[in-house]
Amino acid sequence: MNSGLMVLHGNHSEALRDVLVSWMAAHPLSPLENEVILVQSNGINQWLKLALARDVAEGGCGIAAALDIKLPARFFWQVYRAVLGKEQVPESSPFDRPLLTWRLIRLLPELLAEPVFAPLARFLKDDGDMRKLHQLSQRLADLFDQYQVYRADWLEDWGNGLDVLRTSRTGSEPLPENLLWQPQLWRALLADVPENERNTSRAALHQRFLQHAQTLPEDQRPAGLPARLVVFGISSLPQQSLEVLAVLGRWTHIFMCVHNPCEHDWSDIIADKDLLRAERKRQLRKPGMPQVIAEDELHQHAHPLLAAWGKQGRDYIGLLNEYDNHESYASQLAPVIPRIDLFTSNGTDTLLHQLQEDILQLRPLAETIDEWPPADVQHDDSLRFYITHSAQREVEVLHDRLLAALAADPTLKARDIIVMVPDINGYAPHIQAVFGLTERSDPRYIPFTVADQGPRQNNSLLGALESLLELPQSRFAVSDLLDLLDVPSVRQRFGIEEEQLPLLHRWIRAANVRWGLHAEQRQSLELPLSPEQNSWFFGLQRMLLGYAVGSGEAWENIEPLDEIGGLDAALIGPLSHLLNCLDDTWRQLREPAAPQVWGERLRTILSQYFAEDDGEDGFILVRLHGELETWLEACESVDLQAELPLSVVRDHWLAQFDQSGLTQPFFGGAVTFATLMPMRAIPFRHVYLLGMNDGDYPRNRVPMDFDLMGRDYRPGDRSRREDDRYLFLEALLSARERLHISWVGRSIHDNTERPPSVLVAQLRDHLAAGWKAENGEDLLHALTVEHRLQPFNRDYFSQESSLFSYAHEWRAGLEAGAASVAAQPLQPVEQEGALTLRQLSDFLSDPVRSFFRQRLNIYFELEDPGSEDQEPFDINALENWRLQDELIRAQKWALEAGVSRQDVLRQQLERIERRGELAPGEFAAVLSEDLAEPMDTLFASYQQVLDNWPQPLANEALEDDTGGVMFSDWLSELRANAAGDRARVVLESIGIMTKERSYRFDRLLPYWVAHIAGHLDGKPMHTVIVSKNGTAELPPLDIEQARNLWETLIETWKAGQLRPLPLAVKTGFIWLKKEGTEHSAPDSDVWFAARDNYENHDPANMKFGERDSNAYLARAWPDFAALWSDGEFARLADTLLAPLRNHLARSKKGAKE
DSSP, rough: OOTTTTEEEOOOHHHHHHHHHHHHHSSOOOTOOEEEEOOSSHHHHHHHHHHHOGGGTSSOOOOOSSEEEHHHHHHHHHHHHHHHHHHOSSOTTTTTTTHHHHHHHHHHHHHSSGGGGGGHHHHTOOOSSSSHHHHHHHHHHHHHHHHHHHHHHHHHHHTTTOOOOEEEEEEEEEGGGTTTTHHHHHHHHHHSSSSGGOSHHHHHHHHHHHHHTTSOTSSSTTTTOOOOOESSSSSOOOOOHHHHHHHHHHSEEEEEEOOOOOOOOOOOOOSTTGGOOOOOSSOOOTTOOSOOOGGGGGGTSSSSHHHHHHHHHHHHHHHHHOOOOOOGHHHHHHOSSOOEEEEEOOOOSSSHHHHHHHHHOOOOHHHHHHHHHBBBTTTTTTTTEESSSSSHHHHHHHHHHHHHHHHHHHOGGGGGEEEEESSSSHHHHHHHHHTTSTTTTHHHHHHHHESOHHHHHHHHHHHHHHHTTGGGGGGOOOHHHHHHTTTTHHHHHHTEEEGHHHHHHHHHTTEEEEEEEHHHHHHHHTTTTSSSSSSSSHHHHHHHHHHHHHTTBBBBBBBOOOOOOSSSGGGGGHHHHHHHHHHHHHHHHHHHOOOHHHHHHHHHHHHHHOOOOHHHHHHHHHHHHHHHHHHHHHHHTTTTTSBHHHHHHHHHHHHHTTOOTSSSSSOOOOOEEEESSOOOOOOOOEEOOOBBBBTTTOOOOOOTTTOOGSSOOTOOOOHHHHHHHHHHHHHHEEEEEEEEEOOOOOOOOOBOOOBBBBHHHHHHHHHHHHHOBBBBBOOOHHHEEOOOTTTGGGGGGOOTTSOOSSOOOHEEEEEEHHHHHSSSSOOOOOOHHHHHHHHHHHHHHHHHHIIIIIOOOOOOOOOGGGGGGGGOOOOOOOHHHHHHHHHHHHHHHHHHHHHHHOOOOOOOHHHHTTTSSSSTHHHHHHHHHHHHHHHHHHHHHHHHHHSSSOEEOOOEEEOOGGGGGGGEEEOOOOEEEETTTTTEEEEEOOOOOOOOOOOOOOHHHHHHHHHHHHHTTSSOEEEEEEEEEEEEEOOOOOOHHHHHHHHHHHHHHHHTSEEEEEEEEOHHHHHHHOOTTTOOOSHHHHHHHHHHHHHHBGGTTTOOOOOTTTHHHHHHHHSSHHGGGGGHHHHIIIIIHHHHHHHHHOOOOOOOO
């Protein structure tokens, strides 16, 4: 035993920290020596630094400098080098996990032919891309790395040719036949390493270290070892590491600050106690506890939660006791540290403190029941459970709880709060959506930081690099390139400004680019008949030709894009450069290559696509180059010359950015969001645990079936599930005032109950068994708050409910007063320009849509960004109308110019196809036929009408000032007949007749507006609408009637700009057809017909309700009862729609073909 190793136990990390700081202040090292501190997490690292940096008056040293804070594994390797000599121990071992991985990738294919490796050969069958080999090599390297630390005796036996397992209880056992490949593989690895390095595995070095250290005098500290070492906040170390510390204590003062949850000896309360061979025990038995406890009596002397969750800490403390000679150093520390067991009471004022006190005092359940009075749940909120329906609701509820806590206690600061979740990457988007969207000026803003997120999750440069490295498997759609150009470093490299992106996007859309670099790249994705059309190089050729010839003729079957011109055309250069670089990159990445070739390729990608700067992106680029060099050195050291596919290289390179280190920020003076990580028992006033769902925590990690450590448990072994259990205990103990736990306890789909984590269930069971509520109600029910599915539920804004919310935006929609305010009309519209026929037509065709668009500038139609990534296999109704309208205009020009209409139609269809508007291949012919199909009938009818109105007239200007509304527009398509009568002849590409040969009145409304406007100058006018399924003629109106209709239309338009009018035109015409009036009863046939037309939406049965087909109507009038508006619907239908219907009914000239 050696007094150089000094162990301080305590149940409060801050007490251990303060004692440590006071010792360091009282016994400073010499000026040029660094204080060496071993920690296992970045949180403890920064917490200690902040404590040291505090003012001396506050218990700190005033500065945190000359600190060398390290991870244990790296430090112990440096100890081996210092004691054994640098010439005996390399800087890194050839048996380190990264080097083992690449050595195994080279060795395994050579070994698979041997019969003993048959299990591995079966697994690696059909591994064309080497992904299985890479994953297996990683797993095996990880396994042998663990063996070196936890099972050095096995590797020693295997290296000596013995295929046995030494076990803790039964001695050596022969290995099963199907696992004999493990010792054989270890021997192959040893044989592959140069002879002078074979004894440099951790297992071998450790034995040499222990033997050599005994030969060194205690009064001569080997060079490179620190004078003082602090081990802080580590709750588990393997026995190998403790042996190193025990030997190191011969020359170095070692302070081990151990977080011990219990003041008494608790080594007997958990299974496997027979494996703890420590004869020395630091803590004494609790008074009254027998020396020997029978298995069936354990529960009478143990705290249930400590027994269930404390195995990892128990093992660590038990192992530590073997090396802890506390009698030898207690007196030495006494002047500065009077007590080496720093156990302090948590207090007994709250339920949380009582629970922590029970664990500290090792109280069994029977004592707990007798000890504590009933809990005052009304005033004691130290421990609470929250049930929600989703992770998003968990974070929303948390935000409200934090606001309430900060408002209730002015001394509580954001930095006093930690929120921990099983996986921060899963919660980060929700945290950003709730905490990140509140403006700093908003009183509800809470400063926050998200720890434990690697740069790969939130760095745009790494995201861009990942998409580039996936080029061989990528469709490389429009959205992929735009995402790439969203990265400042990429834009800078190619000379593209951020404000140029909308223009570039417009060109890409106009060029009909969809996906794929070119036909060859598409074909590499096993699409053998993929043409060039709608690819990036197809679009680029259109742009370049458009710049050269403008709107000229096609060349080499390429249709020019005539939008490119002027100074903006310079933007094509960077785009062309980028696409050519992508093509080169794609061709290179497809081919496997040796590591050195990959090094050149990947360096080229970094320099080709990313501009270096002095910010975060510059740092990431430096690190990328560094990780690449490290990998190349590793491959060279293991003599790996095999050609590797992209998937293996890419996965390894990017995975380096998933690993966390001691440099990652943790404390930011704000609410800290973090992953539940081992060895992070940092005290916070408030601790919140989210995502405590069954199956999510303890986290499931399926053990490898070939991991032999699971067959032979030894104290100190690491287990992910045991880690998580002890971590939950540490979280409970680190909460100083409040511990709140939440989980998704209700299904978001059907509200069924979902269980919490088994650890939460155990905690709740213990509370229910040990405490009673003061008022006699069920304790768990009183401690549990069930939240509603939506944040806008009325319960959050009702005085009768205990639920609350600070999101006052939701309340506005629930209060009756707010609704009445919202129903008030807007102020009269201030016209910026003259009203046009288009605006009036839009209004009459859909008054509600007109209000949202023209007055509020709100558009409910959302562009589907995904549609830009798909080539056009079909044409929707809007596209069909646009293309047919284009064809009609081209053919009208042909008629006027006296050239062949059929030739012009064919040429225009070819032009549309070359532009990439139609699906490629044979689909184009089918779609072209569909577009051209109605043209012969349409133009035959059009020709007949032109024969009746042979004389074209010039466009006429229209101006009016009715009701103070300026109106100005042009009337086109005018013609005259032999008698001098005037008519407007219009070609319409969509049908205006139903299958029953009646008029589609809703489609005639725009022409009706122009027809009325044509009479404003006091002259009569005919209107003839020629469509693909019939012709309609609107005879002249009486001039006075036309003026009255116009004034009514203008006045109604003014009213429709103040509020959404209750009129749906299709339903309105049904109402008129059934002869409905404003006095029609709600149970009448006309009411049922109108409601059915408005609400009945069943596309599968070809029923398209007007409300569900129109987002504006659905927003303003959710059902027909609301649309009715006390009969205003009927009055508007009579005022606006009936004149058209009646006028056509009186007409004798409705030619129906």
